[in-house]
Amino acid sequence: MMNQLTDEDTQLACLSSIRRHVNELMTDGFTIIPQSLPGDLCDEIREGFIRFSRLNSEIFIPNDDEYGHYGRIINLHLAYKPLIELFSRNCAALAVMDYLFGAETVIYTSLFYERGSAQAIHRDSPYFTTRPEYKYFGVWAALEDTDEGNGPLAVVKGGHLIPEFDREAMARRYYDNLDKIDPASSQLWQAYQDELGRECARRGLTTETLCVKKGDTIIWHPQAPHGGAPIHDLRRTRFSFVMHTTPIGVPVYHQNVFFHLSKPVSDAAPWEYATRNGRRYAKFVEIGFMERNRVYRVDDFHA
Numbered sequence: 001m002m003n004q005l006t007d008e009d010t011q012l013a014c015l016s017s018i019r020r021h022v023n024e025l026m027t028d029g030f031t032i033i034p035q036s037l038p039g040d041l042c043d044e045i046r047e048g049f050i051r052f053s054r055l056n057s058e059i060f061i062p063n064d065d066e067y068g069h070y071g072r073i074i075n076l077h078l079a080y081k082p083l084i085e086l087f088s089r090n091c092a093a094l095a096v097m098d099y100l101f102g103a104e105t106v107i108y109t110s111l112f113y114e115r116g117s118a119q120a121i122h123r124d125s126p127y128f129t130t131r132p133e134y135k136y137f138g139v140w141a142a143l144e145d146t147d148e149g150n151g152p153l154a155v156v157k158g159g160h161l162i163p164e165f166d167r168e169a170m171a172r173r174y175y176d177n178l179d180k181i182d183p184a185s186s187q188l189w190q191a192y193q194d195e196l197g198r199e200c201a202r203r204g205l206t207t208e209t210l211c212v213k214k215g216d217t218i219i220w221h222p223q224a225p226h227g228g229a230p231i232h233d234l235r236r237t238r239f240s241f242v243m244h245t246t247p248i249g250v251p252v253y254h255q256n257v258f259f260h261l262s263k264p265v266s267d268a269a270p271w272e273y274a275t276r277n278g279r280r281y282a283k284f285v286e287i288g289f290m291e292r293n294r295v296y297r298v299d300d301f302h303a
């Protein structure tokens with residue numbers, strides 16, 4: 001008869017199953033967790049989204065593109081709550097993040113994509129800034145298969161190891177007074193990402209296109225350069241959900257803090273958290289359709 005497993009045995013088994021992903025995150029800057037979500041859950045959530053968008057057609061229809069697809073939708077999980085299951089039921093991803101954070105992982109914000117983003121390679125850290133730094137992960141769940149045609153996620157392998165730039169010197173090109181930095185400065189964002197692109201090229205780093213399958217999850221390091229590969233067939237969808245995660249209670253700042261290293265900031269998040277299926281997420285009230293620059297309140301949606 002087998003001896004009963006002790007808590008220590010269970011902990012060791014869990015640690016060994018996440019070790020590979022932890023190592024990949026540290027060495028490559030990203031990891032793919034194959035089939036970390038059941039395919040039928042992804043189908044239910046995708047089909048549920050289509051029903052939800054029809055039920056709320058007065059909000060959705062003015063926001064679609066010429067192919068009838070929605071671009072980036074911020075924080076849709078606050079209104080269409082089944083999306084939160086892509087977090088709470090993602091045991092392997094949660095184990096990796098809880099381990100690396102050494103704390104409970106929570107959702108700060110999210111992006112829902114019906115099609116690829118074709119977004120230029122960038123680091124998220126100027127926008128998801130924490131103190132201490134880099135207490136953040138990007139977690140990308142595939143709700144359908146991706147391939148070269150529908151604009152998969154792209155990551156520069158090893159790019160997270162490029163040392164941080166002299167951010168204050170960069171900011172001083174645009175601001176005499178660092179206290180005046182615009183949290184959403186597009187000039188500063190671009191200057192930083194351009195420098196990152198030059199450094200990736202100088203080091204001969206290559207961009208990998210991650211053609212993952214429905215149910216796979218990608219986690220990227222807070223400093224990983226990543227973006228959306230070009231979409232070769234704009235008629236195709238690429239349903240996916242990105243969660244921006246932090247340890248519980250950690251506040252997130254933007255460029256006015258990222259580029260101003262000595263700026264005094266609070267270490268307590270000012271928002272509350274709600275719980276679903278035993279996991280917590282920041283309780284905000286606004287949902288944004290980014291491409292159209294339109295914002296709605298959670299209460300504007302029929303559930």
Ligand SMILES: O=C(O)CCC(=O)C(=O)O
Pocket residue numbers: 111113116117118119124138151152153226227228229240242
């Ligand atoms: O999903 C994508 O195509 C890109 C996602 C991304 O770059 C981001 O969320 O920061």
